[in-house]
Amino acid sequence: VKIGVFDSGIGGLNVLSELVGLVPDAHYVYLGDSANVPYGGRPAEQIRELSQKNFARLKGEGIDLAVVACNSVSIHALEVIQRELGNTPVVGMVEPAVSLATQVYEGSRAPGEPDGPLLILGTQATIRSGTYGDRFRAHFPATRVLEQACPLFVPFIELGQLRGPALDEAVRACLQDIALEPVGLALLACTHYAWIRESIERALPGWVVVDPSRAAALAARTLAWQIRGSQATEGGRPSRIDWIFTAPEKVPDFARAAMKAMDSKLE
Numbered sequence: 680v681k682i683g684v685f686d687s688g689i690g691g692l693n694v695l696s697e698l699v700g701l702v703p704d705a706h707y708v709y710l711g712d713s714a715n716v717p718y719g720g721r722p723a724e725q726i727r728e729l730s731q732k733n734f735a736r737l738k739g740e741g742i743d744l745a746v747v748a749c750n751s752v753s754i755h756a757l758e759v760i761q762r763e764l765g766n767t768p769v770v771g772m773v774e775p776a777v778s779l780a781t782q783v784y785e786g787s788r789a790p791g792e793p794d795g796p797l798l799i800l801g802t803q804a805t806i807r808s809g810t811y812g813d814r815f816r817a818h819f820p821a822t823r824v825l826e827q828a829c830p831l832f833v834p835f836i837e838l839g840q841l842r843g844p845a846l847d848e849a850v851r852a853c854l855q856d857i858a859l860e861p862v863g864l865a866l867l868a869c870t871h872y873a874w875i876r877e878s879i880e881r882a883l884p885g886w887v888v889v890d891p892s893r894a895a896a897l898a899a900r901t902l903a904w905q906i907r908g909s910q911a912t913e914g915g916r917p918s919r920i921d922w923i924f925t926a927p928e929k930v931p932d933f934a935r936a937a938m939k940a941m942d943s944k945l946e
């Protein structure tokens with residue numbers, strides 16, 4: 680199977696690295712739109728336009744399966760992408776993230792005790808949509824659901840700053856009001872945020888932090904297996920990852936190191 684994985688930048692590497700572990704015998708094409716990252720502050724219409732362009736490119740690569748490893752794009756452009764790709768199956772972040780967070784939240788509630796809040800951390804585009812908030816409020820009507828946009832996080836990550844006092848201060852400032860709430864569950868509803876999970880955990884002591892990267896990869900694996908089952912012969916496609924960045928010079932060193940580690944997993 681040939682699997683296309685897309686993100687605005689390097690957030691999707693967190694999903695890809697899980698997927699490479701789950702489905703090592705596949706041909707991957709990772710496309711990161713590093714020329715246009717961040718998407719999260721853009722209006723929905725722009726996110727759709729950029730997504731269509733990028734998925735047209737992935738379609739040209741002849742992919743059998745598309746993984747939208749970006750929450751902002753999954754929320755605002757899934758239909759545009761599906762239209763672009765025709766019958767090629769598409770996996771987004773929202774369904775896997777909602778089911779994982781729902782399960783973990785249900786499992787972490789102590790009987791007889793008041794429930795802590797359910798917090799969604801994401802880009803402005805994700806939070807503005809209210810998609811996650813609506814889903815959780817419908818499922819847990821008695822739970823306090825909080826939604827927080829964190830527009831400074833992605834630039835730090837794309838610039839290669841995964842730790843240090845400046846990042847910690849930005850994270851703390853963004854989450855300081857939430858840190859006053861009783862502890863609860865925080866969903867990382869932006870694929871970039873897994874890169875700075877430690878900083879987020881420090882700003883929200885005691886909170887259960889949920890990263891849906893693996894859940895999305897598991898959903899993709901199910902489809903990859905189905906596709907492989909329906910392909911008469913595999914044709915001896917080598918396991919490999921083709922890396923495409925719209926501005927390769929912007930990819931930070933830590934991401935290059937992660938890419939190299941994935942490459943060597945498939946060798």
Ligand code: DGL
Nearest residue numbers: 690718719750751869870
């Ligand atoms: N990684 C993307 C997400 O999951 C957003 C990053 C960006 O703002 O471009 O929402």
